[in-house]
Amino acid sequence: MRVAVTGLGMVTALGGNAAESWAAIRAGRSGVRAITRFDTTGMKARVAACVDFPEDASGTPLVAPERLRRMGEAAIAEALAQSGLSGPFPGPLCFGLPPVEIEWPQRLALGAPDHAGMIAAGAGNATHYQDFLLGGVATWLAERFETQGVPQAVTTACASGASAIQLAIEAIRRGEADCAIAGGAEASLQPEAFIRFGLLQALSGRNDPPEAVSRPFTQSRDGFVMGDGAGALVLESEAHARARGATILGYILGVGEAADTFHRTRSSPDGHAIVAAMERALADAGLSARDVGYINAHGTSTPENDKMETLAAKLVFGTEAPPPISSTKSMIGHTLSAAGAIEAGVCLLALRDQFLPPTINQDDPDPEIGMDTVPVGRQHGFRAALSNSFGFGGQNVCVVVGAA
Amino acid sequence: MTPVMVTGVGVVSSHGEGRGVHAPLLAGGVPPVLARAKDAPYDIHPTPELPLDRFIPRREMRQMEPWQRIGVHAAGIAIEEAGIKPQVGRMDVTVAAGGGERDAALDAAILAARPDAAGVHKMLLEGLRPTLFLAQLPNLLAGSISITHGVAGSSRTLMGEEVAGAEAVRVAARRVAAGTSPVALTGAAMTSDRPELLLLYGFGGALHQGPWAPLPARQGMVLGSVAAFLTLEPEGANAAPLARLVAIETSQGRPEGRVARLRALLDRVGHEAELVISTASGAPAATADELAALPRAPDLFTADLFGHSAEAAFPAGLALATYAIAEGRARRVLVTGCGQWRGEAAAILEAV
Numbered sequence: 207m208r209v210a211v212t213g214l215g216m217v218t219a220l221g222g223n224a225a226e227s228w229a230a231i232r233a234g235r236s237g238v239r240a241i242t243r244f245d246t247t248g249m250k251a252r253v254a255a256c257v258d259f260p261e262d263a264s265g266t267p268l269v270a271p272e273r274l275r276r277m278g279e280a281a282i283a284e285a286l287a288q289s290g291l292s293g294p295f296p297g298p299l300c301f302g303l304p305p306v307e308i309e310w311p312q313r314l315a316l317g318a319p320d321h322a323g324m325i326a327a328g329a330g331n332a333t334h335y336q337d338f339l340l341g342g343v344a345t346w347l348a349e350r351f352e353t354q355g356v357p358q359a360v361t362t363a364c365a366s367g368a369s370a371i372q373l374a375i376e377a378i379r380r381g382e383a384d385c386a387i388a389g390g391a392e393a394s395l396q397p398e399a400f401i402r403f404g405l406l407q408a409l410s411g412r413n414d415p416p417e418a419v420s421r422p423f424t425q426s427r428d429g430f431v432m433g434d435g436a437g438a439l440v441l442e443s444e445a446h447a448r449a450r451g452a453t454i455l456g457y458i459l460g461v462g463e464a465a466d467t468f469h470r471t472r473s474s475p476d477g478h479a480i481v482a483a484m485e486r487a488l489a490d491a492g493l494s495a496r497d498v499g500y501i502n503a504h505g506t507s508t509p510e511n512d513k514m515e516t517l518a519a520k521l522v523f524g525t526e527a528p529p530p531i532s533s534t535k536s537m538i539g540h541t542l543s544a545a546g547a548i549e550a551g552v553c554l555l556a557l558r559d560q561f562l563p564p565t566i567n568q569d570d571p572d573p574e575i576g577m578d579t580v581p582v583g584r585q586h587g588f589r590a591a592l593s594n595s596f597g598f599g600g601q602n603v604c605v606v607v608g609a610a
Numbered sequence: 611m612t613p614v615m616v617t618g619v620g621v622v623s624s625h626g627e628g629r630g631v632h633a634p635l636l637a638g639g640v641p642p643v644l645a646r647a648k649d650a651p652y653d654i655h656p657t658p659e660l661p662l663d664r665f666i667p668r669r670e671m672r673q674m675e676p677w678q679r680i681g682v683h684a685a686g687i688a689i690e691e692a693g694i695k696p697q698v699g700r701m702d703v704t705v706a707a708g709g710g711e712r713d714a715a716l717d718a719a720i721l722a723a724r725p726d727a728a729g730v731h732k733m734l735l736e737g738l739r740p741t742l743f744l745a746q747l748p749n750l751l752a753g754s755i756s757i758t759h760g761v762a763g764s765s766r767t768l769m770g771e772e773v774a775g776a777e778a779v780r781v782a783a784r785r786v787a788a789g790t791s792p793v794a795l796t797g798a799a800m801t802s803d804r805p806e807l808l809l810l811y812g813f814g815g816a817l818h819q820g821p822w823a824p825l826p827a828r829q830g831m832v833l834g835s836v837a838a839f840l841t842l843e844p845e846g847a848n849a850a851p852l853a854r855l856v857a858i859e860t861s862q863g864r865p866e867g868r869v870a871r872l873r874a875l876l877d878r879v880g881h882e883a884e885l886v887i888s889t890a891s892g893a894p895a896a897t898a899d900e901l902a903a904l905p906r907a908p909d910l911f912t913a914d915l916f917g918h919s920a921e922a923a924f925p926a927g928l929a930l931a932t933y934a935i936a937e938g939r940a941r942r943v944l945v946t947g948c949g950q951w952r953g954e955a956a957a958i959l960e961a962v
Contacts, residue, residue, distance in 0.1 A: 245728050248735055305709045305748050305769065307806065310720070310730045319722050321649035321714070321805040325812050335813035335951070340708050340748070341770025345952050349864065356777045356862045356953055359769040361707075361749045369766055373781065380788050397727070401734045402743040465703070465756040465765040470673065470744050479762070598744065599753025601765045 208608075209375045210447040210454045213291070213440030214551050215284030215389075217277040218538040219255035219433055223284050227538070228555045232583050234564045236417035236537050238431050243267040244397050251409035253416040254395050255433030255539025271306045271337045273393035277436035277544075278347050282387055286351065289440035290452055294352035297383040300374040301344050301438075302366025302390025302543040303359045308338050309396055343391070353387060363597030364504070365463075366390050367437060367546025368605050372461040374441050384446040389438030390544040403432065406471065408508060420540075421567035422505040422533035423512050423579045430506040433539025437547030439554075456554040457608035459493065459590065462486025466600030472510055473596070477518035480594070480602050484522045487592065487604035495523045498606070499588020500562055502549045504596045505533025506540050515594060516575045525576065529588075532565040532580035546595040546603060553591040553607040562586045611787040615851035616959065618692025618841035619929045620684035622799075623916040624655035624834060628687055633933040635915050642914065644822055644832075647803050649714075650812070653822050654802040655834030655917030670758055675711035675745045676835075678754045681799030684837035685755045692841040692848060694793055701841075702763035702791045703755055704782040706774035706798040706921035707748035712806050713738060751799060761795060772891060773862055773953020774798075776924040779840065780858045780955075786842045793847070797839030798921035807833065811920075816893035816950060825911040826901060831892040831950065834917015838925035840932070851962050853935040853943075855928075856880070858957040865895065868948060872903035875956040876946070881905045883958065885940040889927040889947035891918045900948040908946070923947060924955055931959045 216223060219237025220230035230237070237255045243262040246252040257277060261268050268276075278301065286292065312334065318324040328334060336342050341359050348357035362369040367390030374388035394400070403409050410429035412419045420431040439458075447454055464486060466479035473480055488495060501523075504515055512533075520528055534552050535541075541548055556563055561583060568581035593605045621632050624643035634640070645656040662671065662679050665686035671679065685703075689695055716737040720730055744750050749767040756765055766781070768774040775798045785791035800807075811817055811831060818830025842855065857879040861871045888908035890897040901907070912919075912927045919926060924947045931943035941961040948954050 245731065247728055248732055303769065305746075307709055308809065311727070313717075313721070314724060314730075319724070321718060321721065321809075324721060325650045325805060325809050328809050329812045329817070330815035331813045332815070335810070335815075338810055338813070339771060339951060341774060341949075341952065344770060345862070348862070356773050356860045357770070358777065358781075359774070361747075361767045361769055362752075362765060363747060363749050366749075373766065376785065376790070380784060382784070397731050398734055401731065402738060402740075405735075405738055405740040406743060407740075463764045465752075465762050467756045467760050467762050470750065470753055470757065597749065598747065599749045599765070600756055601749060601753065 207379055208444040209378050209458045210442050210444045211439050211456050211458060211554055212442055212447050212452040212454060213285035213289030214455060214554060215281035215438040216548055216551050217257060217280050218435045218548060219257055220538055222280060224551060231534055231537055231563045232561060234566045234583060236566060238416045238419055238539055240416055250404050250411040252413050253419055254431060256395060257434035266311055269309055269337055270393040270396055271343050274303060274343045274391045275346050278391040279350060281389060281436040281438040282351055285438040285440045295387060297385040298355045298377060299348045299353040299357040300360060300370040300386055300388045302370040302547060303343055304392055304394045304543045305340055306338055308334060362601035363599050364542050365546055365595040365597035365601045365603040366543035368595040368603035371458060371550060371605055372603060375458050375461060378441060378443050385442040387438060388441055390547040391436035392542045392544040393434050394542060395432050395434050418567050420507050420536045422507040422536050422565050423572055423575045424568060425570045425572045427507045427509060427512060429508055431539040433541040435538060435541035435544045435548055437544050437551045454610045456557055456610050458605060459608040460487050460491025460606040462490050463603040466602060471598050473514040477514050480518040480596060481521050483602040483604045487606050491606035493590055493606060498529050498590050498592050500529055500556060500591040501531040502553050502591060502593045503531050503533040504594040505535050516577050528577050530562055530578040530580050532563055534563050536566045549593045550605050550607055553593050557591060557609040560585055560587055612789060613845040614783045614786045614842050614855045615845050615848060616840050616853045616855055616932045617843045617848040617851050618688040619932050620687030620839045621929045622680045622684045622837040624658055626658050627660055629933055633937050636934050636939055647808055649805045650808045651819060652808060652817050653832050656803060657801050657835035666758055673741055674754055677710050677799055677801045678745060678751050680837040681751045682754050682758050685795055685839040686759060688839040688841050689759060694841060697793050698760045699762045701761045701793045701795055703752050703761050703765050704778045704796045705752040705767045706778040707751050707767050708921055709748060710746035711804055713742055714805055771920050772923050772947055772949035773860055773955060775921040776860045776947060776955030779925060779928060780860050782842055783855055783858055786844055794842040795839060797925040799837035800919040800922045802833040802835045802917060814950060818892060824914045825890060825892055826897060828892060829894045831918045834919050836916045836919035836922040836926050838922050838929045840928060853932045853959045854962055856958040856960050860955045862953045868899040868954060869903045872900060872948060872954040875954055879956045879958045883942045883944035885909050885934055885943045887927045887931055887943060887945045889923040891950040893950035896948040896950055900946060904946060928957060935959055935961050
C-alpha cells in the first residue's frame, strides 16, 4: 500500500508557509540572523534561524510551548487546507516535539528563594501545568484539530519529525487509520537549551556574518545553527486519497531506521547504523539505490556528521555516481525535532518542481566529501528522494519520498 | 494478526527489583516504602538501592542520572528473564519518557541569587555540566538502553505522561502483531524525589499532602520511583512466554468525555477478568472517572504499592498482571488507567 501526501505545511525562518519558505530555499537565501529575543552575552553562538513573534521583542520571549503551539498550528492548518479535509480530522496526530519545562523567567517569577518555596508557590498553577506537561503541546494541537486517539508526542531528538512520519505510515499500513497528520515543531531556542547545546560543542561559534555560519560539507564547518520551525504532512492511503478525489502531492514510499549502539552523540566509525537506516528505507520503499535522484542530507554542518553521512551515502550509493546531496539546514538551520518533517516537505517540493535546493556557503568545499553538494539550486530530473535524520542518542531515520 | 506474548518483565520500585520481590506483593499486606521528599512536604516512594553495576558499566553510569539508570536496569532484567540477549541486534525499543533530572544544586544557587537574565545565563554557562544535557533528554533513556544492552533495531520515544506509557506498549504490541517487529522491548521509568517533578505535578494541584492512605480513600498523588519494561514477541518465538497480551487500547480527549471513552475501551478489550489492576494516579477527578467506568472496584492499585510513576504507571500495571498470571494467581487480568490530566488505557492479559 502506498501512502500519499495530500497536504503540506511549513513554518521556517524563511517564511510562515511552505510557498514562502520554498521560494527562499530555491533562491539560496539564508534565514540565519542574530538572536534578539534574549541576551547572548558570553555565549559562544549568537545566531540562529529564528521564527520570532511580536511578543519576543518585549524582553520576555514566548515560552517554548507557546511558540510550538503557534508554529505547529500554522503548519497543520496549512497542510489541512491544502488536503481539502476539514472538521474533525479522521485520523491520529503523530508529531515530533522537544521536551519542555518551566523556563527561568517563569521560575524566578514564582518569587521563591529555594526549591521548597518554589514548589509551594507553584502549586495549583494551571497555566504552567498545561504549558509544561510533556504531552501538553501535542494535546493542544490534537484538540485544536480534533484528531483521533492519543496524540503521539514523538521524541528521537533530531530524528523526531522523521520518526513521527514513520509512526503515521505504519498506522496507515496496519489499517488502524486511513489518514494521519505527521509532522514536528521545534522551539528550543531559549537560553537554557541554547546554552546546553553550546556546552556539547555542537553549535558553530562563527557568528559573523550570520548567513555564512551554517556551511555543511565545507572545510571550515564547525557546528550547527539552531532553528525554530514546524512542518506538517497530511498522509493518506493512496486509495483513500483517490476515493475522495484529493490532489496527491507525492508519496512517502518508505522509512528505515537503525539505532546506533556506539555513542550518544557520535556515529559508529564505520557508519554501519546510518548505512542500515538508508538501506532499510530503500528496502521498505521497494527501490534500489539507483532509483534515488537526490539526498536531502541531515547535513548539520558539524565536522563529524557531514563526514560520516557522506561516507555512509557513498557506501550505499557507490562512489562512481552517487546522487546529488544538499543540506537545506544551510538556510533554515537545524530545526531538531521538526527537521525530519520540514525536510520531507522540502523533498516533496523539490520533486514537484524537479529542482534541487542548494547547499549555500560552498566556498571552501571539503575535498573528503566527494559528492555533488549542489552549491547553486538547479533543475534536475528525478522520481525519488531520500531524507536523512540522525538524532543524538543514536536514533537514525531515513524517509524515501516519491514524486506524484 | 499474530498473538502477542509477554516473554520478559523487569520491574524496579521502592521495594527493590525483579519478580522475586514484586510477585509476593500481589498477595497484599506489604506496607508501602515511604520517605519524605527533600524539598517539599510530600511523601514519596523512594528509589531503591540497586546493584546497578550488574548491567551498567562504570563509564556509562557517569552518563546517566537515576531515572535512566533504573530504566536501563529494568530493561536488562526483562531481556535477561526472557532469555533473548542474543536477539538484541534486531530488537525494537519503544519507550515513554518525561524529562530527566536537573542539576538541583545549580538551580538552588540561581534561585537563591535571583540574578537578572544575564546573570542567570552566566550561572548556567559556568555551572552546567555538558553531560547532564544528554542525561535529561527523554529519548536518551532509549539511547542508553541501546548503548548498554546493544539494542539495535528501531528506537522510538513518546512523551505525554501516563497515556504515553500505555501508547508506547500499544505501538510495540501492534508492530509485533502485524509481523513488522520480531522482538520488542517497551516500558518507562520515573524517579520520584525530584524538585522539578514535584513542581510540575504540583502545578496540577493534585499532589497528596498529609498522612499516607491507600486509594481510593486518598485524594491526591504520591509519586514513586518505578521502572517497568516488558519484552513482547510473537506467539511461538519464545519457548517460555509468561502471558498473552490479548488486547491493549488507548484513547484521549477532553476530561468531560473520559468515563464514556474508558467504557468504550473496556468494551473493546473485554470486561471479564479475575483480577483488575488500576494504574490510577490518585489525581481526584481522573481517578473518580476511572472508578466510575470500571465494572467493579479494582483489586489492586499500582499507586498503593509503588506510588504514582506517570509514564511508568501503565507498564508497571502490565508487569504486575504478567506476574499474577505467571504465578498462577489469575488466568485473566484487566489493567486500566486514566492519566492525571488526559488519556485512558485498558489491556487484557491471559494465561498462556
